[in-house]
Amino acid sequence: MSKDEKLRRLSTGIPGLDEILGGGMLKERAYLVRGGPGTGKTTLCAHFAKAGIDRGEPVVWVTLSEPADRVKESTSALELDLSKVTFVDLTPGPAFFRDQKSYDIFPPEEVESAPLAAKIRDVVEKTKPTRIVVDSVSQLQFLSSTPQNFHKQLLSLLAYLTSNHATVLLTSEASPQAPDDEVQFLVDGVVELEVSANDRHLRVKKWRGSEHSTGRHSYQITRTGLQVFPRLDPQRDPREFPLELISSGIPALDELLQGGISRGTITLISGPSGVGKTTLGLQFMKEAASRGERSVVFHFEEARRTIIGRGERVNIPISQMLEQGSLDLKRIEPLQFSADQFAHMVREEVEQRGTKMVMIDSVAGYRLSLRGNDLDASLHALTQYLGNKGVTTLVCAEVEKITGDFQINEVGISYLAD
Numbered sequence: 037m038s039k040d041e042k043l044r045r046l047s048t049g050i051p052g053l054d055e056i057l058g059g060g061m062l063k064e065r066a067y068l069v070r071g072g073p074g075t076g077k078t079t080l081c082a083h084f085a086k087a088g089i090d091r092g093e094p095v096v097w098v099t100l101s102e103p104a105d106r107v108k109e110s111t112s113a114l115e116l117d118l119s120k121v122t123f124v125d126l127t128p129g130p131a132f133f134r135d136q137k138s139y140d141i142f143p144p145e146e147v148e149s150a151p152l153a154a155k156i157r158d159v160v161e162k163t164k165p166t167r168i169v170v171d172s173v174s175q176l177q178f179l180s181s182t183p184q185n186f187h188k189q190l191l192s193l194l195a196y197l198t199s200n201h202a203t204v205l206l207t208s209e210a211s212p213q214a215p216d217d218e219v220q221f222l223v224d225g226v227v228e229l230e231v232s233a234n235d236r237h238l239r240v241k242k243w244r245g246s247e248h249s250t251g252r253h254s255y256q257i258t259r260t261g262l263q264v265f266p267r268l269d270p271q272r273d274p275r276e277f278p279l280e281l282i283s284s285g286i287p288a289l290d291e292l293l294q295g296g297i298s299r300g301t302i303t304l305i306s307g308p309s310g311v312g313k314t315t316l317g318l319q320f321m322k323e324a325a326s327r328g329e330r331s332v333v334f335h336f337e338e339a340r341r342t343i344i345g346r347g348e349r350v351n352i353p354i355s356q357m358l359e360q361g362s363l364d365l366k367r368i369e370p371l372q373f374s375a376d377q378f379a380h381m382v383r384e385e386v387e388q389r390g391t392k393m394v395m396i397d398s399v400a401g402y403r404l405s406l407r408g409n410d411l412d413a414s415l416h417a418l419t420q421y422l423g424n425k426g427v428t429t430l431v432c433a434e435v436e437k438i439t440g441d442f443q444i445n446e447v448g449i450s451y452l453a454d
């Protein structure tokens with residue numbers, strides 16, 4: 037991204053989401069985060085607000101659905117300190133119920149003349165914020181007298197805020213009972229949060245004036261807030277690498293392979309249980325370590341100590357390689373990660389630690405351990421990405437039959453291999 041392009045954007049405060057959005061939000065635009073209860077809308081807004089505070093920007097948060105103190109309390113538990121954010125609390129207090137007052141957010145007049153809108157206007161003119169959160173716009177819709185008034189009022193509000201050089205982030209409750217089609221039409225971008233029984237996904241429904249990554253992307257809510265894992269693009273930043281053969285360190289095997297395996301290729305190591313698939317892969321990694329290269333094994337089934345013991349018995353100094361940092365063994369616990377999260381772990385190894393060889397042990401473990409509906413497509417994208425980065429990939433696949441017709445593997449992924 038060019039320097040000028042970076043100056044046009046604001047970070048969401050979530051690195052993975054910024055990547056999906058092509059670098060962040062365009063300045064002085066209005067955006068919508070929509071989703072059901074518990075999907076993380078307010079948490080996403082808190083990251084957006086905190087990113088502004090960290091950059092020394094004035095930030096305003098207009099809350100209509102949850103008292104400001106409660107918002108601060110819930111976000112501080114996620115290590116997102118919003119104490120420097122200016123809150124405009126428009127939630128109905130105890131007096132509303134006690135005095136049976138009407139609660140009109142906007143009259144039919146323009147936003148600038150509305151009583152409660154005047155509170156927003158006063159804060160905007162006083163603080164001159166670069167970021168404004170409105171949580172949630174659904175409350176405005178519920179309390180507007182007619183859909184026509186809501187359209188006019190919201191359009192006027194957004195025009196006023198963006199004309200005052202603010203980037204606006206709205207939230208809405210996505211439900212059939214309270215459709216937000218009108219809001220989606222008026223804003224420049226829409227991020228939708230979804231929660232299923234096993235996973236959380238987000239997708240960008242529209243994003244005016246900027247390229248963005250399409251499709252569904254995994255995210256999770258942790259003790260530090262929202263983490264987003266972009267769906268892997270196999271063509272992401274391809275890397276130039278030498279076309280050379282990599283030795284196994286076993287002369288007879290190298291002779292069969294006509295010198296070894298080519299760098300940046302995908303090799304399928306197939307056979308029945310116990311024949312030495314993992315050990316063979318570790319042998320290639322031993323040779324990689326002798327060249328000063330880093331390798332990683334992502335193992336789904338066997339325990340770390342089992343892999344270390346097996347390697348040491350055949351003169352592969354795994355403990356020494358681990359101490360030197362030329363090898364890492366990463367255990368993937370069952371159903372703890374989505375395919376996008378796993379791909380993110382692999383990307384970190386390649387892009388941040390310079391890993392040159394990766395072993396996935398095994399395909400069956402990958403399918404059983406990761407969450408997702410189309411794991412084979414995810415594995416295909418991952419291996420293609422590794423190849424484009426010049427990373428040599430070893431994939432272990434078990435064959436249960438040891439008699440009868442010959443099969444390379446029984447999991448239908450031989451097309452992945454070079």
